[in-house]
Every structure is written in structure tokens, then in C-alpha cells.
Amino acid sequence: MARLDESLIAGLAPFRKLDRAQIREILDQSAPRRHDEGAEIFREGEEADRFFLLLDGFVRVLRTTPTGEQVILRHLPPGQLIGIAPAMGRTTYPATALAASESLTLAWPVRLWSVFIDRYEGFAAHTLGAMGQRFQDLHDHVAELATKAVEQRVAACVLRMVNQTGRKVEGGIEIAFPVTRANIAEMTGTTLHTVSRLLSAWEKEGIVESRRKHIVVTQPHRLMLLSGVVG
């Protein structure tokens, strides 16, 4: 539990306004869970009977199309509530959540949702704020897919991951969780072949360095140019 304690600071954003006793109350009702990399936290279509707080690690939210392809909708960093579909009146999860890296969550039975909303000040506001942010992201994502060329999309995708989760290392900024070419392809609506070609080209240009499942951006500003956020 040393790991848990150390994660709590980062992970308790939704409960920021609460006092120590209230936090204890909430934690006492939760079940901590550890998820290996790649493990399924919940699956699309399952009965939505729990919601989670991501304490540590990263979660990939994806959807499987009727024809079997997977689309990665979003990555979530620690501190986010996940699986909150039931709060929006859904009885089943609308997407699947996988641990993108070894992760730590707290899980609560869904009936506690309304209790939390009623009892803890700031909880509802925090949730709505998070939903607003996710709307924003989804709108961006749609706009990007609809207007940008493949290279721009991939550049924007890498930048987004860097912004959300980048950590400084010598020589650049690295993405803090394992990402394969195929993952990036699933996010950007292209193929792993194309992603591989682009990353190779960028590596030749000195814009990024990548080992397997692992990307370091050495010249973020040049990626920004490619992504077309500026003229």
C-alpha cells in the first residue's frame, strides 16, 4: 500500500475540497485494484455497476466497431474518474477501458455515485468540469479527423500525448506510457504502416527518437509546425 499512499496526492483531485475525515470515509468504501498493462478495466456493453478513480497509470478508452476494428478514443491520466456512464443514465458502459500501463484504481459500486453527489461538496462540479473537458477533446478530435491530413493528425496525436503525459528526460520529452505504432494508428484513423513511415521520417529529421513502445520528442516545436496548429 506504500504505492497507494504515494499516489493519493495526485489522484484525489475530485475530492480536493474535502477534509481528512471525509476522504477517509470515501476511501473506506472503495476497493483498490491493480491492473496489469493491457488488462481490461471494464468492457463496452457490460452492465455498468462500478465507477473508478484512476490513481496511477494511464487508461486507454476504446470502442470496437461492428466490423471488429478498434478505435482509441482517449487516454486518461491519473486523477480522472472513469466509467461514469451510469451517472449519465446509462446502464451499460459505452466503451472499453484498458490499462495502458500498470495502473491503480479505486472502485466504488455505482449506488454510491448519488451518495457522493449529495454528500460531498465540489464532487458534482468537478465531474461536470471533467465532462466539459472531455467534450472539448472529442470536438477537437472530430475536427482533426475531418480536416487534417494524415501527417498532421499523427503529429497532433503525438503532441497531445506529450502534453498530457510528457515527462522531461535528457534530450527531449518522453511519453509516459507504452505506445505502439498500431496504437497511434488506431487513434488517428490510419494504418500502422503509415505511422511507422512517418516516425521514421521524423527520426531522420531529428524531430523524435523512438524505441519500441516508447517515444521521445526532441523538437516539439517542429512537430507543432507539422501538426498545423499554426498557419
Next chain:
Amino acid sequence: MARLDESLIAGLAPFRKLDRAQIREILDQSAPRRHDEGAEIFREGEEADRFFLLLDGFVRVLRTTPTGEQVILRHLPPGQLIGIAPAMGRTTYPATALAASESLTLAWPVRLWSVFIDRYEGFAAHTLGAMGQRFQDLHDHVAELATKAVEQRVAACVLRMVNQTGRKVEGGIEIAFPVTRANIAEMTGTTLHTVSRLLSAWEKEGIVESRRKHIVVTQPHRLMLLSGVVG
């Protein structure tokens, strides 16, 4: 105001659980507005100082990219609350809303939002439900853009409009608000040329009929096949 009265029945879904006196109370605080086709209801980036209930007509929600292209994110039918970003902690509107056809809205100053939430039972639940639905739609939209080929996307887009707003006419189902080829292109991330070619081809096949700004689907099941919702 005859028009308004007649619209109220359809438009008051968010207040379904209220009694007559409560509805009167709410209406008394609202300002009705008429919007011509193409008129702007609110604009991306503006201070979000009001929210709206769409009583009649259809609203197009769109976003303008830094490079000037427009992306249509969604169409909203009567009965929907729009401009509810402030409820999610935003101070500015995250997208632009245009009247897709002549429309009628009620507008409230944003400070009433929390009053409504506190005072009227079912209001919060209705809002959350609507947000859940929009998340679902956005996820679908992303998945569609990411995995489907152009013809499938356009087919799915036409079907979506038909499902949301279709009205039966002799010979098929028509989309109830004006849509141009360019509009469809903005929704599906393609060009109006391609959309035009597809619609022409479908017309030759007898799947749709279209005059300008106006589409009637005569064989929905064949569009479904094209959209790839089935194997």
C-alpha cells in the same frame, strides 16, 4: 405566439416532470427568440452568458479550425437544451450554433442554471442524460471518421439525419431541414464534389432523391447496407 404555444408541447422535454405552475415560472423568466435560417445563435469563444431551449427548428453545431475550415459537429432537434457549456464550468462557448432552419428558442441568463438544477426535479437528470447521449454520438462520430471509407461515412451521415429528423412523405423519408452537399462534406470530412458524385450515383440507383438543399431517402435499407452497420 401561436407558433410558440404549438411548439411547447414538443420542446418541453427537460421539464416533463413539472406541474403547470412550475412551467409558467420557468417560462416567465425566459426570453423567446426567433432565428432565421443561417442565423448565429451563439459563437465559439464568446462569453457564455445564456443557455437555450430549442423549441422548434434545427440547430447546427460547428467549430471553425485555426485554418478556417468549418466542421459540423452535430445537428440538434427541437426539445434539446443548447449552449449548456457554462454548466460544465466553461465561461465561453466551445462551439458555434447556427439555425439550420428557421428556429425558435427560449433563452435564459446563465445564472438561472443552478437555480433550475436546485429547484426543479428531473432537470439535472435530464441534462446528464442528454450529455450521455451526446457523448455516445461523438464517440460514434470519431469511430466512424477513423475507420470508415468515404462512401460509408456519407451514407451513415445521411442515415443519422434521417433517423433524428426524418419525416415520412410519399415515396420515402425526407430530412426535415435544409442540407447542402457542402454541409454533408463538412460533417463527413470530405469534399462537396465527392458528396455530389455519391448522391448522384445513389439517385441513379434509386436509393435517394434530391433537389437542392433537400434530400429524400427512398430505400433506407440500401443506405444501411452501404453505411456498413451490417457485416
Next chain:
DNA sequence: CTCCGAGTTTGCGCAAAATCAAAATGCGAG
């Protein structure tokens, strides 16, 4: 140490769709 498999790289040809260009068609205003 070697084997194996997941992940990655690369080449080539092709089909889909964008772009360029131009004409045709309606619709509404005067």
C-alpha cells in the same frame, strides 16, 4: 544461447478521393 513472437520497417502497385477546371442548373430579386 537460441528460439519465438510481438513490434517495426520498407518497397511497390493500386484504388480512392482530392484538386483543378468548367459548365449547367435553379432560385430569388429586381
Next chain:
DNA sequence: CTCGCATTTTGATTTTGCGCAAACTCGGAG
């Protein structure tokens, strides 16, 4: 009725990026 503009259609050309195929590389299991 006619003009002008917005919308739509269509053709020719070019580009993009996907599908297929094959090879390579790294890292871990035995």
C-alpha cells in the same frame, strides 16, 4: 422576364495513403 448568385454536376488529372508482402529487430522465455 432576366440577371446574378449559390448550388450542383461532371470530367480530367494528380496525389495520397492503403493493402499486400516480406524482411528485420528487439526482448524475453526456456
